[in-house]
Amino acid sequence: MRIIVHTGKGGVGKTSISAATALRCAEMGMKTIVISTDTAHSLGDSLDMAIGPEPIELRPNLWAQEVDARYSMDKYWGTFQKYMVALFTKRGVQDIVAEEVTILPGFEEGAHLLWIDKYVREGFYDVLIVDAAPTAETLRLLSLPDVTRWWFERVLTLTKGAAKVLRPIARPLFRAELPDEEAFNTVEQLFQTLDKVRALLADPQLSSMRLVVNPERMVIKETQRTYTYLNLYGYVVDAVLCNRVIPDSVSDPYFQQWKDLQRENMSLIAEAFGELPVLKAPLLERDVNGIDSLRRVADALYGERNPSEVFFSGQTHQIIPLENGGYQVRVPLPFANREDLDLYRSADEITLRVGPYRRNIVLPHALWKLEIEDARFEGSALNIHFAAKS
Numbered sequence: 001m002r003i004i005v006h007t008g009k010g011g012v013g014k015t016s017i018s019a020a021t022a023l024r025c026a027e028m029g030m031k032t033i034v035i036s037t038d039t040a041h042s043l044g045d046s047l048d049m050a051i052g053p054e055p056i057e058l059r060p061n062l063w064a065q066e067v068d069a070r071y072s073m074d075k076y077w078g079t080f081q082k083y084m085v086a087l088f089t090k091r092g093v094q095d096i097v098a099e100e101v102t103i104l105p106g107f108e109e110g111a112h113l114l115w116i117d118k119y120v121r122e123g124f125y126d127v128l129i130v131d132a133a134p135t136a137e138t139l140r141l142l143s144l145p146d147v148t149r150w151w152f153e154r155v156l157t158l159t160k161g162a163a164k165v166l167r168p169i170a171r172p173l174f175r176a177e178l179p180d181e182e183a184f185n186t187v188e189q190l191f192q193t194l195d196k197v198r199a200l201l202a203d204p205q206l207s208s209m210r211l212v213v214n215p216e217r218m219v220i221k222e223t224q225r226t227y228t229y230l231n232l233y234g235y236v237v238d239a240v241l242c243n244r245v246i247p248d249s250v251s252d253p254y255f256q257q258w259k260d261l262q263r264e265n266m267s268l269i270a271e272a273f274g275e276l277p278v279l280k281a282p283l284l285e286r287d288v289n290g291i292d293s294l295r296r297v298a299d300a301l302y303g304e305r306n307p308s309e310v311f312f313s314g315q316t317h318q319i320i321p322l323e324n325g326g327y328q329v330r331v332p333l334p335f336a337n338r339e340d341l342d343l344y345r346s347a348d349e350i351t352l353r354v355g356p357y358r359r360n361i362v363l364p365h366a367l368w369k370l371e372i373e374d375a376r377f378e379g380s381a382l383n384i385h386f387a388a389k390s
Contacts, residue, residue: 001120002308003128003201006241008212009222010134013243014038016288016297017212017281018131019046019064021307023291024298026062028306030126033063033119037112038133041066048290059291063125065115072111113197114190120200127308201235208238208310213269215245215262224272224362232319232364238312240273241301242266244283271358274316317361326387327367331359338377343384345372352382 004021006014015036022034033055036043043066044051049058053068119128201207209230213223223240230237245266246259269278279301288297298307320328333341333354342353347368352359370386377383 001123001126001128001206003116003120003130003207004308005130005132005201005207005209006212007132007209007226008134009219012212012214012219013281013288014212015042015046015131016294017241017243017301018129019043020281020288020294020297020301022062022064022127022129023059023294024302024307025127025129026059029061030308031061031063031124032127032129033065033125034129034131035065035067035112035115036131037067038131039069043131046289046294067112067115069111072114113194116200117193117197202233204236204238204310204313207236209235210239210241211237211273212241212243214243215265215269217265217268220265220268220272221362224360227273228317228319228362228364231315231317236315237276238310240269240276240278241281242269242278243281245280247282272360274359275312276316277311279311319364319367322385324387326370326373326385329361329363329367329384329386331361331382331384333377333380333382336377336380336382341377341382343372343375343382350384 006018006021008014015038018034018036022032025032034043035055043064047058047064049064050056051058051064051066053066053071055063055065057063116128116130119125201209211223211227213219227237246255246262250259266278281297281300284293284296286293288294301307314332316332318328318330320330322328329350331352336354340353340355344351344353349360349362350372352361367386369389371389373385373387375382375384
């Protein structure tokens, strides 16, 4: 099975790209499901078909699903939450407030990840395409296993231990039953599942993150930041999909300045993402919705190529936390000479010059206040060490 996650700034066309990719995989004979994790769903509009919170087969080999967080919460978290709501209600909290406060931190987003685990376990589909929410929400989603692990280890484990002691006296003391061992075990399994999905999404043979951009400077800068954080969490990006590129065939003078600006920004994309392959989809003369227009997008992006292939192996850079509280930024430069390298630093980014080429890397917030301690060219890679100011 292959998992492909499309992410990027809101409004860049992730949904159209996801639907077009899923359609191409299905037409190549692979059982494909495309799921939307964006709360503002538009996948059904893009496919021009009605879909819902459970998978629906739309065409031969093609299924689609718009994941509903509340539906998923009820499906996977309902039993334990109902107990908590009942307990809070008996203590005088209104039902609707009790329901809100009994949601685990981040679990509303995490419900999306549970579907991924389900489809991998069942093994029915060959390809799973994820139309992810805008970048900030996607990063919260992908970092969720780390956050929930803390919550589980600190809070839920303590509660579980207390429940064993309090359960015999719970009814006279609290006028409610405490959850039984099975309820706690169900919650524990959910956290284990989140960890499992994290491992699935970080496996480069199984999963690929793909960044959807438009050739606009602000979009490119935000996508760079996303790419850096994906590297930090260990998720592998294998392509940049540049959407809404004005075709060369457009000769109207009205578009000339826009075309020139896009050409300049395409150079910026090459500078920002190093060796990652850049696939292009044109700006169409009409909205992208319906099978015919999605097929045109797929033709432009992939040609005869299989979209489920791994387009790039490895990482163009890694950010590695060190035991002393510092970080190492590792940038593979297999064909560079030490004499050709120059390094420049500003608060939130570093710029490398390798001969006539430049590479710009946006730094995560954790590195902004750190200083470059040293930079060494070792093993065909530049290793840059960041440490606290002395």
